Amino acid sequence: xxxxxxxxxxxxxxxxxxxxxxxxxxxxxxxxxxxxxxxxxxxxxxxxxxxxxxxxxxxxxxxxxxxxxxxxxxxxxxxxxxxxxxxxxxxxxxxxxxxxxxxxxxxxxxxxxxxxxxxxxxxxxxxxxxxxxxxxxxxxxxxxxxxxxxxxxxxxxxxxxxxxxxxxxxxxxxxxxxxxxxxxxxxxxxxxxxxxxxxxxxxxxxxxxxxxxxxxxxxxxxxxxxxxxxxxxxxxxxxxxxxxxxxxxxxxxxxxxxxxxxxxxxxxxxxxxxxxxxxxxxxxxxxxxxxxxxxxxxxxxxxxxxxxxxxxxxxxxxxxxxxxxxxxxxxxxxxxxxxxxxxxxxxxxx
Amino acid sequence: xxxxxxxxxxxxxxxxxxxxxxxxxxxxxxxxxxxxxxxxxxxxxxxxxxxxxxxxxxxxxxxxxxxxxxxxxxxxxxxxxxxxxxxxxxxxxxxxxxxxxxxxxxxxxxxxxxxxxxxxxxxxxxxxxxxxxxxxxxxxxxxxxxxxxxxxxxxxxxxxxxxxxxxxxxxxxxxxxxxxxxxxxxxxxxxxxxxxxxxxxxxxxxxxxxxxxxxxxxxxxxxxxxxxxxxxxxxxxxxxxxxxxxxxxxxxxxxxxxxxxxxxxxxxxxxxxxxxxxxxxx
Numbered sequence: 001x002x003x004x005x006x007x008x009x010x011x012x013x014x015x016x017x018x019x020x021x022x023x024x025x026x027x028x029x030x031x032x033x034x035x036x037x038x039x040x041x042x043x044x045x046x047x048x049x050x051x052x053x054x055x056x057x058x059x060x061x062x063x064x065x066x067x068x069x070x071x072x073x074x075x076x077x078x079x080x081x082x083x084x085x086x087x088x089x090x091x092x093x094x095x096x097x098x099x100x101x102x103x104x105x106x107x108x109x110x111x112x113x114x115x116x117x118x119x120x121x122x123x124x125x126x127x128x129x130x131x132x133x134x135x136x137x138x139x140x141x142x143x144x145x146x147x148x149x150x151x152x153x154x155x156x157x158x159x160x161x162x163x164x165x166x167x168x169x170x171x172x173x174x175x176x177x178x179x180x181x182x183x184x185x186x187x188x189x190x191x192x193x194x195x196x197x198x199x200x201x202x203x204x205x206x207x208x209x210x211x212x213x214x215x216x217x218x219x220x221x222x223x224x225x226x227x228x229x230x231x232x233x234x235x236x237x238x239x240x241x242x243x244x245x246x247x248x249x250x251x252x253x254x255x256x257x258x259x260x261x262x263x264x265x266x267x268x269x270x271x272x273x274x275x276x277x278x279x280x281x282x283x284x285x286x287x288x289x290x291x292x293x294x295x296x297x298x299x300x301x302x303x304x305x306x307x308x309x310x311x312x313x314x315x316x317x318x319x320x321x322x323x324x325x326x327x328x329x330x331x332x333x334x335x336x337x338x339x340x341x342x343x344x345x346x347x348x349x350x
Numbered sequence: 351x352x353x354x355x356x357x358x359x360x361x362x363x364x365x366x367x368x369x370x371x372x373x374x375x376x377x378x379x380x381x382x383x384x385x386x387x388x389x390x391x392x393x394x395x396x397x398x399x400x401x402x403x404x405x406x407x408x409x410x411x412x413x414x415x416x417x418x419x420x421x422x423x424x425x426x427x428x429x430x431x432x433x434x435x436x437x438x439x440x441x442x443x444x445x446x447x448x449x450x451x452x453x454x455x456x457x458x459x460x461x462x463x464x465x466x467x468x469x470x471x472x473x474x475x476x477x478x479x480x481x482x483x484x485x486x487x488x489x490x491x492x493x494x495x496x497x498x499x500x501x502x503x504x505x506x507x508x509x510x511x512x513x514x515x516x517x518x519x520x521x522x523x524x525x526x527x528x529x530x531x532x533x534x535x536x537x538x539x540x541x542x543x544x545x546x547x548x549x550x551x552x553x554x555x556x557x558x559x560x561x562x563x564x565x566x567x568x569x570x571x572x573x574x575x576x577x578x579x580x581x582x583x584x585x586x587x588x589x590x591x592x593x594x595x596x597x598x599x600x601x602x603x604x605x606x607x608x609x610x611x612x613x614x615x616x617x618x619x620x621x622x623x624x625x626x627x628x629x630x631x632x
Binding site: 050051052071072073077078079082083085087089098099102103146 | 529
């Protein structure tokens with residue numbers, strides 16, 4: 001149980017900056033998900049917290065203690081790796097015990113903790129097997145078991161689910177969430193999968209190019225993306241970002257000044273006029289993708305050739321090539337400025 | 351290959367059998383020769399069936415040896431060879447696994463230079479550097495001693511290179527997981543890397559033991575005291591008698607005994623080697 005404080009943390013690989021000054025404070029028992037595209041510095045940030053990567057400048061405090069110069073083992077953290085990194089020649093029990101043995105934990109205590117972790121993760125029958133005799137999901141559990149037995153101040157997860165197949169991934173995601181709730185251990189979790197990020201996180205940290213774009217709860221980040229990058233990154237299909245010039249004749253005087261681009265979620269675009277005021281735009285239907293309960297309709301706005309995606313419940317009958325009128329409620333428009341990349345209706349960033 | 355082609359099966363077996371006969375026949379001849387009396391070779395006709403003097407010849411060679419050729423009893427030479435081969439094999443493995451560990455897992459200045467220097471020495475066989483090496487060993491007073499036999503041959507670029515290649519395949523995460531688990535550099539080496547290298551060590555031990563066992567030129571140079579003769583160079587001395595015919599029955603008994611330990615090592619380690627291959631996985 002601990003807080004993690006990251007203050008102005010920077011990392012350069014030679015002349016190349018990977019992490020360009022990050023501030024983040026993780027509350028006790030919170031699960032923070034770092035999400036972003038490849039190369040955004042999220043893994044580097046996690047590895048610096050773990051102590052596997054040196055820090056160029058800045059401070060990392062775990063439980064109020066500055067750990068920048070501490071060895072990974074002295075930081076009281078446990079890490080779950082993407083490829084599990086189980087010791088192949090040791091049994092599951094050996095894998096779980098190894099860290100405790102190195103710290104000189106008494107035998108009885110080791111046995112108690114291993115048993116406890118095995119019970120929590122339901123890997124009791126596997127304790128005497130070698131990692132290669134386990135399935136991917138079982139290896140994943142053992143890797144988590146190795147983290148749990150240490151009873152650390154914080155868990156660090158480095159894309160732990162990306163080696164699993166889609167079905168198992170969903171299942172393990174739920175289990176990680178339950179486990180973290182139950183143990184109430186402060187956790188940092190890195191992923192590039194935004195669905196994983198949305199479902200797991202107490203708070204999301206969206207990163208891009210070595211900087212934090214936005215920190216907030218998943219619903220906050222989804223409902224009010226702070227930047228154009230976040231707007232395009234979170235949500236599937238991604239938010240439509242349309243320059244105001246693409247709308248012909250619509251009245252945007254209600255939007256904040258400096259707004260020159262608006263974001264509209266695919267499910268906020270409607271084929272029928274909603275009640276109350278609305279923005280309308282003409283478009284040509286290009287492609288209809290039915291994906292089960294909903295359909296994605298790709299259209300091109302008349303006049304600007306801007307591509308836009310609509311997400312529609314059910315399976316509408318729309319002919320490809322048909323002319324459509326698309327409606328949106330003014331309240332569903334996210335106003336941005338394309339030069340700063342930021343929201344224009346946010347008092348802090350306007 | 352699941353095919354039923356009798357002629358092909360016959361042909362492949364024939365080729366195999368001919369090959370085996372070609373390889374085994376000289377060994378068989380040596381064995382036959384070692385079981386005959388000393389006069390049996392003077393007739394000019396080599397016997398093809400074992401004779402009655404097997405135990406007599408072998409016990410004579412093991413216990414007394416041909417003192418007229420300046421050779422000690424065979425058991426001394428066998429023991430010398432064993433000490434030399436095992437020390438070289440073990441020494442080479444220890445030194446090369448540690449240097450490979452340093453080169454792969456640590457970042458230090460001139461790391462690649464160190465690696466390339468080791469790699470370049472691959473091109474220099476013992477024979478090329480034998481005169482300066484002899485000079486150094488002689489100046490250090492190590493002629494006619496075990497260290498003199500062993501130390502000049504104990505560094506191995508090949509083994510270092512092989513261990514390096516193996517270590518490069520070990521995922522970095524394994525080392526990182528060990529660091530998080532509180533294992534320092536040597537603890538990681540001992541607890542994780544060494545057990546993972548078991549098969550490589552077994553395979554290398556076989557190769558290096560045989561390398562040490564068959565050393566001929568170097569023992570010939572540094573030993574003048576018969577107490578330090580090794581078996582492979584000793585055979586040469588047994589055969590080179592000045593005035594009389596070589597006593598082939600005794601020489602061949604020595605040859606058979608010299609062949610035995612490498613064969614045993616291969617047979618014994620092979621099992622371990624295969625077992626290791628089946629059991630471990632990265």
